[in-house]
Amino acid sequence: MSTAGGSNPEYVTARVKARKSALYGDEEYRKLIRMGPAEIARFMEESDYEDEINALGSRHSGVDLIEYALNRNLAKQFDDLLRWADGRLYDLIARYLRKFDAWNVKTVIRGLYSGADRDAVSDDLIRAGEFDDEFLDRLLDAPSIEEVVERLSGTIFGPGLDDAYADYEDTDVLVPLENAIDRTYYSHLLEGLVVDEATQQYRELLEAEIDFRNARNALRLAQTGADIDPAEYFIKGGSLFSASELATLAKNRDELVSKIRESKYGDDLSDALDELESAESLIRFERALDVALLKYTDQLGHVFPLSITPIASYILAKEREVDNIRAIARGREAGLPEEQIEQELVIL
Amino acid sequence: MFEVLLQQTQAAAPAIEPSAAAALALGLAAFGAGYAERGIGAAAMGAIAEDDSLFVNGLILTVLPETLVILALVGFFLI
Numbered sequence: 269m270s271t272a273g274g275s276n277p278e279y280v281t282a283r284v285k286a287r288k289s290a291l292y293g294d295e296e297y298r299k300l301i302r303m304g305p306a307e308i309a310r311f312m313e314e315s316d317y318e319d320e321i322n323a324l325g326s327r328h329s330g331v332d333l334i335e336y337a338l339n340r341n342l343a344k345q346f347d348d349l350l351r352w353a354d355g356r357l358y359d360l361i362a363r364y365l366r367k368f369d370a371w372n373v374k375t376v377i378r379g380l381y382s383g384a385d386r387d388a389v390s391d392d393l394i395r396a397g398e399f400d401d402e403f404l405d406r407l408l409d410a411p412s413i414e415e416v417v418e419r420l421s422g423t424i425f426g427p428g429l430d431d432a433y434a435d436y437e438d439t440d441v442l443v444p445l446e447n448a449i450d451r452t453y454y455s456h457l458l459e460g461l462v463v464d465e466a467t468q469q470y471r472e473l474l475e476a477e478i479d480f481r482n483a484r485n486a487l488r489l490a491q492t493g494a495d496i497d498p499a500e501y502f503i504k505g506g507s508l509f510s511a512s513e514l515a516t517l518a519k520n521r522d523e524l525v526s527k528i529r530e531s532k533y534g535d536d537l538s539d540a541l542d543e544l545e546s547a548e549s550l551i552r553f554e555r556a557l558d559v560a561l562l563k564y565t566d567q568l569g570h571v572f573p574l575s576i577t578p579i580a581s582y583i584l585a586k587e588r589e590v591d592n593i594r595a596i597a598r599g600r601e602a603g604l605p606e607e608q609i610e611q612e613l614v615i616l
Numbered sequence: 617m618f619e620v621l622l623q624q625t626q627a628a629a630p631a632i633e634p635s636a637a638a639a640l641a642l643g644l645a646a647f648g649a650g651y652a653e654r655g656i657g658a659a660a661m662g663a664i665a666e667d668d669s670l671f672v673n674g675l676i677l678t679v680l681p682e683t684l685v686i687l688a689l690v691g692f693f694l695i
Binding site for chain 1: 655661667
């Protein structure tokens with residue numbers, strides 16, 4: 269903690285860059301793909317995940333051990349970020365990390381919906397956001413989804429969830445609730461963001477994230493052919509689509525693709541778009557979106573080294589790493605061939 | 617008469633003596649070096665916290681702005 273109370277990007281970015289260079293690269297992933305769950309756990313024990321594997325090793329084994337170790341490590345890394353940062357930087361990081369509050373709330377609601385038991389849900393939480401352990405435990409203890417919504421009423425998610433709960437009661441699907449959470453998160457992310465040049469770049473990054481998410485949602489809806497109005501699930505704040513535009517585009521995939529191609533993301537995404545046009549595979553398009561976002565943040569981190577962007581880039585990269593290891597472990601467990609697992613990975 | 621006297625004293629005594637100006641320059645240089653070291657030091661501490669082997673590099677980079685003060689000191693002796 270600096271006594272001046274100012275922002276300290278030098279310190280945080282230096283640490284973050286050191287951590288980022290320690291993330292797994294191509295070579296490690298290639299090794300991991302050939303390993304079984306037990307070997308992956310051992311490999312992780314020899315790298316950054318040592319503490320978590322040791323702490324959880326006696327209670328869990330196999331893929332569960334990997335999964336919980338990953339979640340715990342993720343939470344630890346992001347708690348570290350908040351511990352290091354001061355002043356305005358802290359504010360920006362905390363804002364971004366509310367993503368995990370959103371994730372946790374979603375997990376709790378999904379757990380209740382599917383009737384999973386409390387411990388299983390608790391192990392899946394990522395305790396990295398603004399909610400402290402005590403509050404999360406109170407959410408976990410809630411007997412029904414209604415009660416969860418009730419307990420969240422004092423937080424930023426309160427108002428959105430209240431409205432969505434009525435929808436949920438009518439339709440009995442979780443989509444309205446989950447979307448309300450996402451929308452609250454993104455609208456708070458951009459709210460009152462002070463603009464200087466570096467924050468302007470950061471804002472563009474967030475807008476890209478929102479645009480990609482909107483595109484993804486629209487494509488998913490188009491793919492399933494479900495009779496849901498895409499405009500209702502539109503996340504505000506992006507620069508590419510407006511709500512009404514998205515509603516018409518979602519019905520026509522070709523138009524949506526050409527719209528993205530003509531936008532400022534066209535160059536970054538052209539490979540992904542070719543893929544989408546030729547194949548029916550939505551998964552590969554989504555992976556390509558992730559890669560494009562990762563590249564974009566990575567490059568921003570070099571343009572403004574003393575701002576939030578290298579940190580945001582680290583957060584995204586770390587999340588991708590955790591997703592990748594999880595995909596490998598789960599894929600190996602299910603006996604998928606190596607090429608198929610490789611397709612699931614998001615590697616820069 | 618009085619005005620002439622005033623003009624003469626003004627011409628004879630500059631607002632700041634050369635040695636005082638040199639001292640001021642030295643002080644400002646040291647201030648600049650300190651400010652530069654603040655950022656570098658913070659980044660160096662962050663890097664060292666992650667990886668001990670960076671201690672020497674961190675130390676060297678942190679004291680690099682000291683050269684500013686040394687250059688200002690040269691000016692100080694030239695006066």
